[in-house]
Amino acid sequence: MGLRKGYSTRSFGKLAFFYLTERFETHKFHEEIVTATHSYNQYASNPIEHPLTTIDRGFRKVECTTDLSSFEPSEVTNLILNVNDNAVNTFIQHIRRRLSILERPLTTARGDGKSYIYSNFNPKYAQMALIILRTYYNFCFPYKTKEGKNTIIATPAHD
Template identity: 75%
Template sequence: MDCTTNLSSLEPKEIARLVLNVNDNAANAFIQLIRRRLSILERPLTTARGDGKSYIYANFNPEYAQMAITILRTYYNFCLPYESRNIKKTPAQRLGIAKKVFELKDILYLR
């Protein structure tokens, strides 16, 4: 449900039921995947002396971070299946825009 969705045909009880069933599990899972798999977007490390943060592995060019997130998003949606209700599918398969689980080389070489 989007804030621009036309809800005029629905009863207030139906709208309330839809709103109560909204969750952000998929968005949280993707954000956690970004934090775990992209070192350029990791939180800074604490120095051994404890006097501050170390940005030794940080990349300060946001263009590279955007490119890395795009690659990870494509991998997440088309290559990384997860199991729900005993069915293992990628998010793209669940939406009906892909018919198979792709391998990373399929994405990189446009197969």
């Protein structure tokens, strides 16, 4: 596909950049509303399919609620190519792994273990636990960088 359009690269990332830059010459996430006194941009709910897929998520659409009319197409392309939901997915996985205390364990019929399958929980305490976990995750949770060093993100809590 890239060779037909005159691009000599075989890099999926570069081809996606070229593709999106061309698309954003005409594609808009907002529509212009013109009144008698002024004009403004309004969110149009006009998603675009992300050109790079992942094995675990497949094709996905990207939308932008922020008005990007002052950005050049190449700048919007960089934003779209760098968007992902990895941080949100990681946080949800931490919730799943760390908040089992909200479930009331039941002993199995054989009595050899605990089961959480029919557990009840109080939504009030679930919300409190999520707030605590979110605060810990945002201000205290260390993570490994690509260099493999254990570091902590500089946040207002560390100042």
